[in-house]
Amino acid sequence: MEFHHISVLLNQSIEALNIKPDGIYVDATLGGAGHSLEICRLLNHEGRLIGIDQDKDAIEAAKDRLRDYKDRITLVHDNFSNIRSILRDLRIDKIDGVIMDLGVSSHQLDVGERGFSYQHDAVLDMRMNREASLSAYQVVNEYSEQELARVIQDYGEEKWAKKIAKFIVQERQKKAIRTTGELVEIIKKAIPASARREGSHPAKRTFQAIRIEVNGELAVLEQAVRNFVDLLNTGGRMAVITFHSLEDRIVKQTFQALAAGCECPPSFPVCICGKKPVIQLVNRKPILPTEEELQRNPRSRSSKLRVVEKL
Numbered sequence: 214m215e216f217h218h219i220s221v222l223l224n225q226s227i228e229a230l231n232i233k234p235d236g237i238y239v240d241a242t243l244g245g246a247g248h249s250l251e252i253c254r255l256l257n258h259e260g261r262l263i264g265i266d267q268d269k270d271a272i273e274a275a276k277d278r279l280r281d282y283k284d285r286i287t288l289v290h291d292n293f294s295n296i297r298s299i300l301r302d303l304r305i306d307k308i309d310g311v312i313m314d315l316g317v318s319s320h321q322l323d324v325g326e327r328g329f330s331y332q333h334d335a336v337l338d339m340r341m342n343r344e345a346s347l348s349a350y351q352v353v354n355e356y357s358e359q360e361l362a363r364v365i366q367d368y369g370e371e372k373w374a375k376k377i378a379k380f381i382v383q384e385r386q387k388k389a390i391r392t393t394g395e396l397v398e399i400i401k402k403a404i405p406a407s408a409r410r411e412g413s414h415p416a417k418r419t420f421q422a423i424r425i426e427v428n429g430e431l432a433v434l435e436q437a438v439r440n441f442v443d444l445l446n447t448g449g450r451m452a453v454i455t456f457h458s459l460e461d462r463i464v465k466q467t468f469q470a471l472a473a474g475c476e477c478p479p480s481f482p483v484c485i486c487g488k489k490p491v492i493q494l495v496n497r498k499p500i501l502p503t504e505e506e507l508q509r510n511p512r513s514r515s516s517k518l519r520v521v522e523k524l
Contacts, residue, residue, distance in 0.1 A: 219245070219247070219509075219510045219512070219513075220244070220245065220247030220248050220314065221314070221454060221502060221506070221510060221512070221513040221516045222454055222500065222502055222506070222513070222516055222518045223247055223248065223251065225500050225518055226248060226312055226314075226452045226454060226518055226520075227248065227251045227252065227255070227312075229450065229452045229495060229496075229500070229518065229520040230252070230310045230312060230450050230452055230520075231310070231450055232252060232255040232256070232310065233260070233309055234255060234256055234257040234259070234260055235256075235257055235259035235260050236256070236260055236261075236308075236309030236310060236449075237260070237261045237262075237263070237305060237307070237308045237309050238252050238256075238260070238261070238262050238263070238308065238309060238310045238311065238312070239262075239263045239264075239265065239296070239308055239310070239311040239312070239441070240252065240262065240263070240264045240265065240311075240312050241265050241293035241296070241311055241312065241313040241314075241437075241441070242265070242266060242293065242312075242313055242314045242315065243264040243265060243266035243271050243272065243275050243288070244266065244271055244314060244318040245271070245274060245275075245278070245318060246264065246271075246274065246275040246278045246279055248312045248314060249262055249264050249275065249278075249279060249286070250278060250279060250282075252312070253279060253281075253282035253285060253286065254282075256282075256285055258284060258285065260285055261285050261286070261287070262279075262282070262285060262286045262287070263286075263287050263288075263289060263299070263300075263303065263305075263308075264279075264286060264287070264288045264289065265288075265289045265291055265292075265293050265296075265299065266288075266289075266290065267290065267291065267292045267341050267342035267345075267428075268318070268321070268341050268342065268343075269290055269342075269343065271318065272288050272289075272290050275288055276288060287303060292342070292433070293313065293437055293441075294433035294436070294437045294440075296437065296440050296441060296444065297440055297444070300444065306444075307444060307445065307446045307449075308441075308444050308445060308446065308449060309445070309446050309448075309449045309450075310445070310449050310450045310451065310452075311441045311445070311449075311450075311451045311452070312452050312453075312454075313437075313438075313441070313451070313452070313453045313454065314454045315430070315434075315453065315454060315455050315456060315460050316430075316455070316456040316457070316460070317329055317341075317424060321341065322512075326338075327339070327340075328348075328349055328393055329420070329424060330393065330420075331393060331396075331397050331414055331416035331417065331420050332414075333393065334392055334393055334394030335392060335393050335394075336350070336391060336392055336393075337349040337350040337353055337390065337391060337392060337393060337396065338350065339420075339423060339424045339427045339428070340427060340428065341428045342428075345427075345428075347427055348427060349423050349424070349427050350389075350390075350391065352364065352423050352426055352427060353381060353385070353390050353396060353423065354385050354389050354390055357382075358378045358379060358381075358382045359378075361377075361378035361381055361382070362374045362375045362377075362378035362379075364422050364423065364425075364426045365377055365378060365418070365419050365422045365423075366422075367422070368421065368422035368423075368425040368426060368431065368459065369418035369419050369420075369421050369422030370418060370458070370459070371418040371419055371422065373403060373404050373405075373408065374419075376403045376404070377399075377400055377403040377404070377419055379403070380399050380400075380402055380403035381396075381399055381403075384399050393420075396416070396419075396420075397415075397416045400415055400416045400419050401415055401416070421457065425459075430460065431459060431460060431463060434460060434463045434464070435463050435467050438451075438453070438463075438464060438467045438468070439467060439471070442471055442491060442492055442521070442523065443491075445523035446523065447523055447524065448522065448523060449522070449523045450495065450520060450521065450522050450523070451492075451520070451521050451523075452518060452519070452520045453518070453519050453520075454516055454517070454518050455516070455517050455519070456515050456516055456517075457515060461499070461517050461519075464519055465499075465519060468492065468494060468519060468521050469494075471490070471491045471492045471521070472490050472491070472492050472493060472494050472521065473488070473490060474488060474489055474490045475488055475489075476488050489524075490524055491523070491524060492521040492522060492523055492524060493521065493522050493524055494519075494520075494521055495520035495521060495522055496518075496519065496520050499517035499518055499519050500517070500518040500519075500520070501516070501517060501518075502514070502516055
């Protein structure tokens, strides 16, 4: 299946990056290369784009989509958490901007065999990097009831986490839970009928939680944001698109910490901590999708864009 991904907040994020034609830019989450393509169109032959993705399908699709700009792109199959070593290997010291579009791609959701979606019956997988050792099958079938409840509660913010974990453990004692369809049915049984009738699909939060656990999405996020900010040239910008409150909270709080100055108590007559802001917030409130985009791409509904500039 062709790699298909609709880039959310595309125009807003590209505009926010304030692209310099001869700059060096990183697309930390290449996906369908929508953001990368727009960046490349604004670069001259002196400019450069480094596209990173842990999904080989994305890398292969990007090679084709960006073929007209192959003189100014470098594609890397890796996790953006390794940005320091990636740039070191490319002999690049500083960059002028980075776009980070977090979460799962449209392609990963739409290709049933990847096991990301509760809408398709497929083998439990959910690995963004298919070479990784941990899969959704192992989380569902090997984690203890307590570990499952923690993952579903912490990463899915699911109020029925303990009951869902209990039902999963009960079912897997009969036979291994192998498919997304089997898992969806277990979740539906665990959540009371009255609660299932409210809000989104009953499996949405649990699937989000397991996906985050499998791919370690939150574990590396704060340090990765700090690393990217450190690697920016003065005036360089970082744009981050989030899709749920957990990752948005990490990004927001990390940006706020890096934008804060002196931490001395107000009673001190002079600053002795010496702490100065590293960045400034370009937008204090997140940029949200327009009504037009929501109509065109309902998956953009929960997206938020935050932008900072290096001082």
